[in-house]
Amino acid sequence: MTTIAPSKRFQLPYTISLEKRVEDYPKWFPPAITIGAVLIAFLISGIILKLIGGEPLRVASFFYEATFGSWAVFSDTLVKATPLIMVGLACAIAFRMKLWNIGAEGQFYLGAFAASLVVLVPLVPPESPKVVIIGAMIIMGMIGGAVWGFIPGFLKARFQVNEIITTLMLNYIAISWNNFWIFDRWSDAGFQMTPTFDKSAWLPRLADYAREYKMFSGITLHLGVVFGIIAAGIMWWILERSSWGYEIKLIGDNPNAAKYAGINIARNIVLVMMVSGALAGLAGMSEVTGVVHRLQERISPGYGFTGIIVAWLAKLNPFTVILVSILFGALIVAGREIQPSGLALMLQGFILFMIISSDVLLRYKVRLTRQTA
Amino acid sequence: MTETPYAVEMEEIVVRFPGVLANDRVNLTLKRGEIHALLGENGAGKSTLMNVLAGLYKQAAGVIKIHGRPVSFNSPKDAIAHGVGMIHQHFMLVPTQTVTENILLGLDEPRFIMNLPHYDQKVRELQAQFGLQVDPTAKIWQLSVGEQQRVEILKVLYRGADILIMDEPTAVLAPKEIDELINTMRSMVAQGKSIIFISHKLHEVTAVADRVTVLRKGLCTAEGISAKGLTQADLARLMVGRDVVFSVAKEEQAPGSVVLSMKNVSAQNNKGVPALRNLSLELHSGEILGIAGVAGNGQSELAQVITGLRPCEGSILVNGEEVANQPPSKAIAQGVAHVPEDRTKVGSAPNMSITENTIMKDYSSEPIGNGWSINFTKARTRAQKLKKMYDILAPSVDTMARKLSGGNLQKVILAREISTNPRLMVAVQPTRGLDVGAIEAIQTLLLEQRASGTAVLLISEELEELLSLSDRIAVIFDGQIMGTVDAKNANIDQIGQMMIGSKLETL
Numbered sequence: 001m002t003t004i005a006p007s008k009r010f011q012l013p014y015t016i017s018l019e020k021r022v023e024d025y026p027k028w029f030p031p032a033i034t035i036g037a038v039l040i041a042f043l044i045s046g047i048i049l050k051l052i053g054g055e056p057l058r059v060a061s062f063f064y065e066a067t068f069g070s071w072a073v074f075s076d077t078l079v080k081a082t083p084l085i086m087v088g089l090a091c092a093i094a095f096r097m098k099l100w101n102i103g104a105e106g107q108f109y110l111g112a113f114a115a116s117l118v119v120l121v122p123l124v125p126p127e128s129p130k131v132v133i134i135g136a137m138i139i140m141g142m143i144g145g146a147v148w149g150f151i152p153g154f155l156k157a158r159f160q161v162n163e164i165i166t167t168l169m170l171n172y173i174a175i176s177w178n179n180f181w182i183f184d185r186w187s188d189a190g191f192q193m194t195p196t197f198d199k200s201a202w203l204p205r206l207a208d209y210a211r212e213y214k215m216f217s218g219i220t221l222h223l224g225v226v227f228g229i230i231a232a233g234i235m236w237w238i239l240e241r242s243s244w245g246y247e248i249k250l251i252g253d254n255p256n257a258a259k260y261a262g263i264n265i266a267r268n269i270v271l272v273m274m275v276s277g278a279l280a281g282l283a284g285m286s287e288v289t290g291v292v293h294r295l296q297e298r299i300s301p302g303y304g305f306t307g308i309i310v311a312w313l314a315k316l317n318p319f320t321v322i323l324v325s326i327l328f329g330a331l332i333v334a335g336r337e338i339q340p341s342g343l344a345l346m347l348q349g350f351i352l353f354m355i356i357s358s359d360v361l362l363r364y365k366v367r368l369t370r371q372t373a
Numbered sequence: 374m375t376e377t378p379y380a381v382e383m384e385e386i387v388v389r390f391p392g393v394l395a396n397d398r399v400n401l402t403l404k405r406g407e408i409h410a411l412l413g414e415n416g417a418g419k420s421t422l423m424n425v426l427a428g429l430y431k432q433a434a435g436v437i438k439i440h441g442r443p444v445s446f447n448s449p450k451d452a453i454a455h456g457v458g459m460i461h462q463h464f465m466l467v468p469t470q471t472v473t474e475n476i477l478l479g480l481d482e483p484r485f486i487m488n489l490p491h492y493d494q495k496v497r498e499l500q501a502q503f504g505l506q507v508d509p510t511a512k513i514w515q516l517s518v519g520e521q522q523r524v525e526i527l528k529v530l531y532r533g534a535d536i537l538i539m540d541e542p543t544a545v546l547a548p549k550e551i552d553e554l555i556n557t558m559r560s561m562v563a564q565g566k567s568i569i570f571i572s573h574k575l576h577e578v579t580a581v582a583d584r585v586t587v588l589r590k591g592l593c594t595a596e597g598i599s600a601k602g603l604t605q606a607d608l609a610r611l612m613v614g615r616d617v618v619f620s621v622a623k624e625e626q627a628p629g630s631v632v633l634s635m636k637n638v639s640a641q642n643n644k645g646v647p648a649l650r651n652l653s654l655e656l657h658s659g660e661i662l663g664i665a666g667v668a669g670n671g672q673s674e675l676a677q678v679i680t681g682l683r684p685c686e687g688s689i690l691v692n693g694e695e696v697a698n699q700p701p702s703k704a705i706a707q708g709v710a711h712v713p714e715d716r717t718k719v720g721s722a723p724n725m726s727i728t729e730n731t732i733m734k735d736y737s738s739e740p741i742g743n744g745w746s747i748n749f750t751k752a753r754t755r756a757q758k759l760k761k762m763y764d765i766l767a768p769s770v771d772t773m774a775r776k777l778s779g780g781n782l783q784k785v786i787l788a789r790e791i792s793t794n795p796r797l798m799v800a801v802q803p804t805r806g807l808d809v810g811a812i813e814a815i816q817t818l819l820l821e822q823r824a825s826g827t828a829v830l831l832i833s834e835e836l837e838e839l840l841s842l843s844d845r846i847a848v849i850f851d852g853q854i855m856g857t858v859d860a861k862n863a864n865i866d867q868i869g870q871m872m873i874g875s876k877l878e879t880l
Contacts, residue, residue, distance in 0.1 A: 242746050243737045250733070253722040260682065260711065260719050261733040262702030 018364040030315070030362060037358040038327075041350035048346070059338065066337040067330035075206070075221040079291065081322075081329030083108070083300070085228030086283035087307030088314060088321040089235050090145075094276040096239060096316050097252040101273060103152060103167025104280040105304025106174030107145035111281020112288045113178050114144025116295040119201045120186055120194060130200045137201065137285055138227075145281015146274040148174060153273025157266035163273070171304065182295055193296035203290035224286030228322070231279060235318040248272060280304060301332075313355050327351075377441040380405045380536050380567040381426065381457075386435035388421050395421040397591045398435070401569075403536065408558060408568045410582035410600065412575075412612055414808040416766075416778055417588040419571050423538045426569075427459035428452035439536070458534030460525045462541045462806075468514040472496065472507055476528050499530055504560050517669065519550035526557070537561070539570040543577055544806040547668035547834055555581055573808050575605040587611040613810055623820055628657035628844065632797050632828035633679070638687035638697065639852075640674050648674040649685065650852040658796070661819065661829040663843030663860065665836060667872055671852035672832045673714055676801045679830070680704050680711045691797055705734055710795035712786055712803050714832075716779065720786045723775035727767060728756040730774050731789045759788040764814065780811030787818055798822055801832045816842060836868065850874045 046056035067077045087104045094101035115137040117123055124136045152166035179192070186194040203222040210217035239245040251258040251265055258265055287299050310328055314320035328348070335344030381403040388396040395418045403409050413419045424430045426437065428446035437444055439455045446452045449459070466475050473492050477483065483492070493509040500506060505523045513521060522542065529537060539558075543551045558568055558581065572578055578585060579600060587595040587608065594611045633656040642648035648671045656662045666672055677683035679691075681701035689697040691707040704711075713719040721730050732752050736742050741752050756770040763784045767777055774782060783803065790798065800819060804812040819842060823829055833839050839846050843860040848871035856877020858867065867880055 237746075241749070243742050243744060246729070246732075246736050246747055249725065249729075250722055253724045254718070256719045257722050257733065260680070260701060260713060262681075262700065262705045264700065264702075 014368045017367050017369065018360070019367055021363060021365055025362065033358045033361050034313075034355055037354035038351055041347065041354040044350055044354075045343075045347045049343070059343065063330075063334050063338060067333050071215070072218055073333065075219045076333050077326060077329045078221050078225050079329070080332045081325040082222075082224045082228050082290070083283040083287050083303045084306060084310050084325035084328055085225070085322055086231055086279050086286065087303050088310035088325055089228075089231055089318055090276045090279035090283070091307045091311035092314065092316040092318060092321055093235060093239070093248070093279070094272055095252075095311055097248045097268065097272050099153075099156075099252075099269060099272055099276075100164045101149070101152070101167050101276050102164060102308055103148065103170050103304070104276070104283075104307045105300060105302065106167070106171035107148040107277040107280035108284040108287075108300050108304045109171075109174040109178050110148040110277075111141040111145040111284030112295060112299055113174075113181065113284075114147075114281065115141035115285035115288055116194065116197075119197045120295070126198060126200070128200075133201050134203065134289065137289055138282065141281045141285025141288075142278040143281070145277040145279065145284065147277070148281070149273040149275075149277020150270060153270040156273075157269040178295070179297060182297060186295065188294070194294045196294045197289070201289055202293055203286065205290070220291075222286070222290035224283075224290040227282060227286055228325075231282070232318040232322055239318065244271075280307070309352060313352065377438075378404050379438070380440060381569075382436075382438040382441075383422070383426065384436045384438075386422060386425060386437070387433045388418070388425060388430060389433050390421075394591050396425070396432070396588075399588065399591070399593050400596050401586050401593075402597055403567050403569055404584075405567050406562055406565055407583040408562055408570065408581055409597070410578040410585045411569055411571045411588070412573075412578060412585060412608060413588035414612055414810055416590075417612070418591040419588055420540060422588070423459065423540060423569065423571065426452070426457060427538055428457070429459075453529075453532050453534060456533060456535040457538070458529030458532060458536070459538040460522070460529055460540065460542060462544060464521050464525055466513045466521060466524060469512060471510050471512055472516075472524050472527075473509045475513060475524055476509075476531050478528075480532070496527060496531070499527055502564070503530065504557055517550075518545050519547065519553065522546070522550075522554070523557075530561075535566050537566060537568045539568060541571050541573065541806060543572060543574060548836075549667055551577070573806070575608045575809070578608060579603055579605060589614055609809055612808070623842070624824060626659055626824065628660035629826060630658055631655055632658050632692060633830065634688075634690045635679070636688045636690075638678060638685050638689060640671075640678050640683055640685035642671075642674055648852050649678065651687070652849075652852060652854055654847055654854060654857075656797070656828045656830055658828050659823055659826045660845070661823050661831055661843045662857075663839035663846040664830065664832040664849055665839050665846050665868055665872060666834075666849035668834055670849050672849060673801065674852075675849070676711065676714065676799050676830075676832060679797075679799055680709055705793075708794070708796035710734075710790035710793055710798045712783075712790055712798070712800040714801040716782050716786060717775075721774045721782060724773055727760065727765070727770045727772055727774065727777075727785055728753050730785055731756045731759055731770075731792070734789060734793050755792070759785075759792060763788040763818075780807045783807060783811065783815060787815060791818065791822065795822075795827055797828045797830070799830045799832070802834065803831070804833070804835065804838060812838075836865070840865075848872055848877075856880075 049056045049059060066073055068074050087108060090104045091101060118133060118136045118140050124132055148170060152163045152170060155161035155166055156163045182192050182194055188195040203224055205222045206216040206219040239248065247258065247263050247268055250261065251263065251268055255265060283303065288295060292299055306328060310321060310324045314324045331344045331348050335341045338344060379402050383399065383401040385398045385400065386396050387398055399422055401422065411419050421430065425432050428449045428451050439457065444455055467478065473489055473496050476496055477492060496509040505527055507516065507520045507523045513524065542554060546554060562568060582600040584597045585595060585600050585603065586593065586597050589612060636653050637651045638649055639647065639651055640649040664672060664675065674683055678685040678697065679689055681696060681699050681704040684698050687697060688695060691704065691709055694707050696704045696707055717723065732741050736747055737744050741747060753770060760767065760770055765781050765784045767781060777785065803819065804815050807815065819829055819831065831839065831842060840860055840863060845857055846860050846863055846868065847857040848855045848868055850872060851874065855871035855875065870880055871877060
């Protein structure tokens with residue numbers, strides 16, 4: 001045995017080396033890594049806060065109080081999480097097929113627009129029962145988003161047009177389209193919003209039942225969150241149990257194999273884009289009827305784009321999308337409550353960064369070896 | 374520095390993977406200017422050992438000496454700095470770049486300005502020296518597999534390697550290209566290079582190698598024995614640990630009714646060049662029709678038009694139903710099974726489990742599915758049954774396809790295709806790149822299909838395989854059938870003549 005002369009420069013007592021994982025990891029490992037990554041993001045944010053003279057623990061407790069501290073604030077968090085759940089699911093199903101739909105924002109706007117048509121045109125008589133009006137709005141909202149998803153889907157399936165470009169560009173068209181109607185046609189006394197809808201077009205909120213149940217007074221949580229949870233359940237079934245979900249996953253993993261297995265790829269591209277658009281459109285409908293009760297400018301502060309991050313952080317798993325959405329909903333609420341509001345953004349950035357970096361641990365093992373002198 | 378005759382000495386190398394001892398005190402020595410064959414079944418530890426030498430893995434114990442000097446490699450860069458270069462089985466080339474650009478990739482020079490013509494010239498000089506002809510300005514995607522391999526070899530030579538490791542270099546080549554490669558190897562050795570080559574093909578080992586090292590389950594069963602006087606049977610025994618039957622037994626059997634009938638079929642390849650020209654053939658149930666030919670004469674396209682993966686002109690009837698220019702689902706519904714040429718790019722989904730890979734063809738039909746949902750409990754049970762029946766080596770049916778060795782992946786594909794009870798099986802290069810044990814298993818499966826009345830179209834570049842399995846052999850050249858002969862009394866010279874373009878009638 002020969003030894004190589006140790007180098008003169010400073011060396012750590014350990015060497016860190018990354019090795020490719022050969023064996024499978026246990027089931028609990030990926031979620032544990034993710035939770036660890038979020039905790040580390042909180043820790044780093046805390047350290048930075050301390051360095052600039054803040055009081056991390058007080059901020060943390062305030063953060064908690066403002067987002068999960070009581071039923072009222074937790075309801076605010078869920079209200080913000082609701083559109084994220086549906087938009088996150090919209091992105092997740094498309095991404096499973098490696099179809100990069102980054103147009104959820106536009107599909108959201110079109111969904112909001114089409115749902116509003118029910119009241120503004122009106123498509124159903126205004127004196128119809130609530131169930132009919134809301135039902136019509138759900139259908140129209142999903143159709144609106146699906147149409148906006150169909151366009152890039154068809155272009156890709158038929159002419160191989162890159163969906164990243166088309167979906168992105170369609171976002172701006174959707175926003176401008178919305179603006180035209182609310183500025184020019186339906187403007188309420190010159191403001192960039194339509195008049196408030198009649199109560200029969202409002203999604204039921206918990207606060208509506210405050211007379212029967214005292215505890216619900218002032219709770220703004222609306223039925224939209226149930227849409228989100230049902231959608232997640234259906235999506236899970238589609239992806240994990242249905243033939244169609246198998247086709248989606250197979251196309252995503254190896255399109256050549258999918259073609260070889262007799263799967264019609266073009267048809268699936270169009271279908272998945274439409275379902276993805278319909279989910280984003282449903283989110284738009286739920287915002288219009290559940291929160292703002294009118295069509296207005298900037299009904300989405302970028303939910304469609306946050307949905308991309310949500311889907312990604314949830315590893316495209318429908319149920320995890322719900323959890324990640326609640327976390328991001330909390331960050332949005334906290335951003336409103338905490339000064340400076342940039343704190344929440346910083347935290348959001350660190351969480352994203354940590355979770356994405358933690359992927360390395362799934363693919364590689366880190367080994368510490370003691371340096372032999 | 375003491376003068377040793379050895380370019381490489383690997384002593385008592387131990388490599389551990391979780392739960393596996395991949396290399397157990399393995400020795401290997403490479404003399405300067407020799408061709409050394411490294412043999413072993415899939416999973417015997419050959420690639421592991423070579424990856425250690427190339428700096429990709431680190432050994433847990435053991436010493437490596439290069440030209441008598443102990444070395445310690447931490448990366449392929451260290452290895453190449455000592456003149457050790459590896460030519461991988463799966464090429465690592467950028468398809469849209471030129472040959473020269475690929476060769477220069479990752480080097481410190483040129484630093485900023487690419488004076489390509491200057492480097493093209495350097496590459497040409499290198500080519501002339503070793504007889505590796507390939508246009509330096511051509512883009513990789515335009516090259517044949519054999520030419521791409523030459524680029525890989527040039528890449529290593531350009532980096533100044535004098536010890537070359539070739540991982541199954543012949544596995545992807547046509548017979549003619551193999552001869553050219555062997556000539557190149559001889560010329561490199563004559564100019565002082567030393568070569569270790571990994572192979573499954575025993576006749577190549579006996580033809581080319583000076584010495585042989587054989588591994589079995591991580592252990593050396595032969596350490597650098599002289600290849601002179603070794604027979605293929607000797608080598609097979611060292612590899613597998615038992616006697617291997619080289620020709621599988623085939624029962625006499627009369628062919629049944631016509632299953633596949635192709636009339637005047639023409640098709641183009643990916644580059645828009647005619648690949649099949651007015652090709653006609655017939656295939657009966659219980660019959661194996663072998664398609665012989667030099668690679669690239671329309672074999673891939675032939676399989677693709679039958680399975681609906683490529684548009685064509687003409688008529689293709691399976692059980693009397695037209696399948697030409699129909700979606701692949703139509704051929705599948707007609708009972709056409711397909712063992713594709715490319716196991717990983719076409720035949721399987723790498724990040725899906727064995728279970729999910731076995732339901733690819735029948736996920737929407739009973740008993741696995743009902744058109745809407747998939748019964749994963751049943752799918753899993755069936756996958757477990759197939760795993761046992763076909764002797765697929767994997768930790769479980771939940772293992773991802775990409776973690777399987779070539780032979781096991783091929784067994785998964787065959788298991789899936791056979792379990793659809795096909796009436797016609799199109800098998801393209803089903804044994805390519807597999808070790809003798811796996812080849813024997815796959816060939817036996819094909820014969821069982823024949824015995825159960827399936828019509829088998831066997832497209833292969835291994836003439837021996839065609840001769841031992843087929844009932845009839847059709848020779849394809851430039852997209853046309855040159856002639857069909859009875860396999861039992863086939864004349865090999867005649868087949869060879871047809872493979873290079875002579876019609877049977879003229880012979």
